[in-house]
Amino acid sequence: EVQLLESGGDLVQPGGSLRLSCAASGFTFSSYAMSWVRQAPGKGLQWVSGISGSGGGTHYADSVKGRFTISRDDSKNTLFLQMNSLSAEDTAVYYCAKGSYSSLSRNWFDPWGQGTLVTVSS
Amino acid sequence: DIQMTQSPSSLSASVGDRVTITCRASQSITNYLNWYQQKPGKAPKLLIYGASSLQVGVPSRFSGSGSGTGFTLTISSVQPEDSATYYCQQSYSAYTFGQGTKLEIK
Numbered sequence: 001e002v003q004l005l006e007s008g009g010d011l012v013q014p015g016g017s018l019r020l021s022c023a024a025s026g027f028t029f030s031s032y033a034m035s036w037v038r039q040a041p042g043k044g045l046q047w048v049s050g051i052s053g054s055g056g057g058t059h060y061a062d063s064v065k066g067r068f069t070i071s072r073d074d075s076k077n078t079l080f081l082q083m084n085s086l087s088a089e090d091t092a093v094y095y096c097a098k099g100s101y102s103s104l105s106r107n108w109f110d111p112w113g114q115g116t117l118v119t120v121s122s
Numbered sequence: 123d124i125q126m127t128q129s130p131s132s133l134s135a136s137v138g139d140r141v142t143i144t145c146r147a148s149q150s151i152t153n154y155l156n157w158y159q160q161k162p163g164k165a166p167k168l169l170i171y172g173a174s175s176l177q178v179g180v181p182s183r184f185s186g187s188g189s190g191t192g193f194t195l196t197i198s199s200v201q202p203e204d205s206a207t208y209y210c211q212q213s214y215s216a217y218t219f220g221q222g223t224k225l226e227i228k
Binding site: 046050 | 123154156158160164165166167168171172177209211213214216217218219220221222
């Protein structure tokens with residue numbers, strides 16, 4: 001069974017940093033693109049970032065470009081999201097999701113993890 | 123950026139009703155359109171990919187259609203467990219979600 005388990009969410013002050021992790025199991029992690037998708041409280045879904053199966057390609061939403069960095073450790077079947085210069089607008093539940101292909105583009109996402117909550121507040 | 127617009131934003135249906143949710147893209151996305159279901163406090167679940175392909179394990183009362191800029195998700199006979207918010211997502215150029223459609227069962 002494919003499983004994704006996020007961790008690292010916390011309360012952080014504006015301007016602070018946080019690193020999220022997503023532990024994957026039940027599939028050949030290195031062969032699939034992975035993404036982070038967030039959902040602000042009471043709001044819809046927003047794609048944040050994606051990384052190809054090889055790790056050679058990454059892509060970011062404009063709202064996080066230059067502040068967030070996606071990476072993966074295929075030896076540990078783990079996806080990461082390093083978040084810097086956080087603001088209140090980054091407050092959300094962050095989900096990791098498995099892509100359907102190794103390439104970065106044109107994936108559907110299945111499954112998703114249960115999410116981890118990031119709260120940015122003073 | 124490609125914008126996705128869903129309609130309606132919310133709807134109420136009775137058990138057994140046929141329900142249709144519409145998703146429109148701001149430019150052609152051919153068939154790179156996916157549908158997800160999200161229940162309160164839970165992660166989204168993939169229902170339909172490639173505009174019309176039913177994900178394994180999803181009940182056959184769900185179906186998707188469309189191409190280009192217009193797409194629909196249809197539930198042929200709504201069940202109580204279908205109460206959820208439904209999102210479309212384009213994967214033609216990066217990824218964008220619609221704003222969601224909340225389905226309430228009367």
